[in-house]
Amino acid sequence: MPKVTFLRPNGDDIAVDVGDGTSIMQAAVAHGVTEIVAECGGTLACATCHVYVAEEHLDHLPPISNDEQEMLDFTAAPRETGSRLSCQLPLGPELDGIVVRCPETQY
Amino acid sequence: MGSSTVIVVGAGQAGCQVASSLREEGFTGRIVLVGAEAHLPYQRPPLSKGHLTGKTSRDALWLRPESWFGEQGIEVRTSTRAKHLDTDGRRVLLQDGEALEYDDLVLATGARNRLLRLEGAGLEGVLSLRTLDEADEVKVRLEQAARVVVVGGGFIGMEVAATAVQLGKNATVVEVADQLMGRVLSSHTAAFLLQAHRARGLDVELTTTVSRIVGVAGRVAAVDTTDGRRLPADLVLVGVGASPNVELAEQAGLEVDNGIVVDELLRTSAPHVYAVGDCVCAPNPFAGGTRVRLESVQNATAQGRRLAATLTGRPEPFSSVPWFWSDQADIKLQIAGLTTGHTEVAVRGDVSSERFSVYCFSQGRLLGVESVNRPADHMAARRLLSGSTSLSPQDVRRDDFDIKRASTAGSTPAAP
Numbered sequence A: 001m002p003k004v005t006f007l008r009p010n011g012d013d014i015a016v017d018v019g020d021g022t023s024i025m026q027a028a029v030a031h032g033v034t035e036i037v038a039e040c041g042g043t044l045a046c047a048t049c050h051v052y053v054a055e056e057h058l059d060h061l062p063p064i065s066n067d068e069q070e071m072l073d074f075t076a077a078p079r080e081t082g083s084r085l086s087c088q089l090p091l092g093p094e095l096d097g098i099v100v101r102c103p104e105t106q107y
Numbered sequence B: 001m002g003s004s005t006v007i008v009v010g011a012g013q014a015g016c017q018v019a020s021s022l023r024e025e026g027f028t029g030r031i032v033l034v035g036a037e038a039h040l041p042y043q044r045p046p047l048s049k050g051h052l053t054g055k056t057s058r059d060a061l062w063l064r065p066e067s068w069f070g071e072q073g074i075e076v077r078t079s080t081r082a083k084h085l086d087t088d089g090r091r092v093l094l095q096d097g098e099a100l101e102y103d104d105l106v107l108a109t110g111a112r113n114r115l116l117r118l119e120g121a122g123l124e125g126v127l128s129l130r131t132l133d134e135a136d137e138v139k140v141r142l143e144q145a146a147r148v149v150v151v152g153g154g155f156i157g158m159e160v161a162a163t164a165v166q167l168g169k170n171a172t173v174v175e176v177a178d179q180l181m182g183r184v185l186s187s188h189t190a191a192f193l194l195q196a197h198r199a200r201g202l203d204v205e206l207t208t209t210v211s212r213i214v215g216v217a218g219r220v221a222a223v224d225t226t227d228g229r230r231l232p233a234d235l236v237l238v239g240v241g242a243s244p245n246v247e248l249a250e251q252a253g254l255e256v257d258n259g260i261v262v263d264e265l266l267r268t269s270a271p272h273v274y275a276v277g278d279c280v281c282a283p284n285p286f287a288g289g290t291r292v293r294l295e296s297v298q299n300a301t302a303q304g305r306r307l308a309a310t311l312t313g314r315p316e317p318f319s320s321v322p323w324f325w326s327d328q329a330d331i332k333l334q335i336a337g338l339t340t341g342h343t344e345v346a347v348r349g350d351v352s353s354e355r356f357s358v359y360c361f362s363q364g365r366l367l368g369v370e371s372v373n374r375p376a377d378h379m380a381a382r383r384l385l386s387g388s389t390s391l392s393p394q395d396v397r398r399d400d401f402d403i404k405r406a407s408t409a410g411s412t413p414a415a416p
């Protein structure tokens, strides 16, 4: 079971284990990490599931689709190098131990 | 604030958001979320989409994990209907006989599906889709069905019909109007959807109504149309719109007019009673300040957040840009703004490759943008509509028009 750690603006960081194939967004919602709003439920329609992925994991992420790429320009918090929409990041063995930072705001 | 009590009636998308946002805003008083359904708050959108195909697991439907409510000190009463509201005594009576006293009361009772009043509407296999329990039944019956008839070509009906086709079913949509999703979509986008769904194998009968539903041994067998045809069916899904749940509000004497009437701060006509979500008719700056009732996740969550801010002493009269999405098989439709009443459209993108946006204008003013498989256009449209930039149909038609640039420019370049 891959582990994902959420660094939260309030300092209440949390590490959770989830099943293979669960997206980082789903992991957040299922564990009450409400900084990940995910208004569209993961259908790439809202950009309210924005996270900053820590540098060392970037190489292991699935590639950014064109739509995600363009939507990342419209996140509420500024886009940075590690910016991704977490509904597009299914967890698997290669992402075990991934650390993501939640932005201050999603809307 | 620490000793005050907020009771929220309706544990859906809007009610859950109010409770959640109250805690985020630092509210330390008592919060009780009273819900008629047996479930903790969940998302409805997947019910007509991924839930039916199995793509969205049941676990992914919950808006919050069960433990979260306890951690946040939010009392949830599931399977409990609020029966009576006494605004003078500031009490709400629950179906189990308990009376809860409140300092502030929030009505978040949502909407319910309209019923077909037709011969055969009560047959086994004639279903409606709003709740998780109903969705479970639709899912099971859809798996077994060979022929599906959907009554009503609105969003929910079209999503279910498109899913049925994806699952290899023979599916027909019967719609009384002369276009799909008539009330809310431009004729341009509606015509595209008609052609796109037909190309995917869906039968759509416009300007057609159902005269009766025919059963055999209590089970649905066919649908008769007013133009004299009989469409065989082993599953009929009725999607003919929804009406707001206003009984409690009416009983308490609150003003009701196509939903519970509220002002900019989501206050009803009774002191200390507020309302949010599908059950509400609220003034909306994106409708020129007139009152509208919206049925969308965005409306439910945005109103929920605004109300929590107001209840914690930070009144927030400004609504955010309304937006909506509908996934119909592989077609992602998104709407930014409120396009009702538009008189002119400008289209950008490639309709034949199913990636385009329709800009809807009234008297030269942009009301909203409908996007098909262009989520980035949609995001840009939302940003554009939230700002002061004005955009004319001519701007949009210019060769070098780029919505992203327009949305970040702050103002559009003057016409050459």
Ligand SMILES: Cc1cc2nc3c(=O)[nH]c(=O)nc-3n(C[C@H](O)[C@H](O)[C@H](O)COP(=O)(O)OP(=O)(O)OC[C@H]3O[C@@H](n4cnc5c(N)ncnc54)[C@H](O)[C@@H]3O)c2cc1C
Residues within 6 Å of the ligand: B009, B010, B011, B012, B013, B014, B015, B034, B035, B036, B037, B043, B044, B045, B046, B047, B048, B080, B081, B082, B083, B108, B109, B110, B111, B129, B130, B131, B156, B245, B248, B276, B277, B278, B279, B294, B295, B296, B297, B298, B300, B323, B324, B325, B326, B327
């Ligand atoms: C199948 C389906 C698909 C949808 N797809 C989309 C989509 O793709 N995009 C989108 O933006 N929106 C979509 N919507 C709309 C969206 O789900 C609603 O707008 C949203 O759920 C509204 O939230 P709400 O809290 O106002 O109402 P609801 O979520 O309906 O919650 C209201 C709750 O109040 C309860 N209740 C009512 N009366 C009482 C009472 N007296 N006592 C106690 N409880 C009571 C009800 O049982 C219900 O659980 C969809 C809706 C459905 C049904």
Ligand code: FES
Residues within 6 Å of the ligand: A025, A038, A039, A040, A041, A042, A043, A044, A045, A046, A047, A048, A049, A085, A086, A087, A088
């Ligand atoms: S959850 Fe909406 S885009 Fe990720």
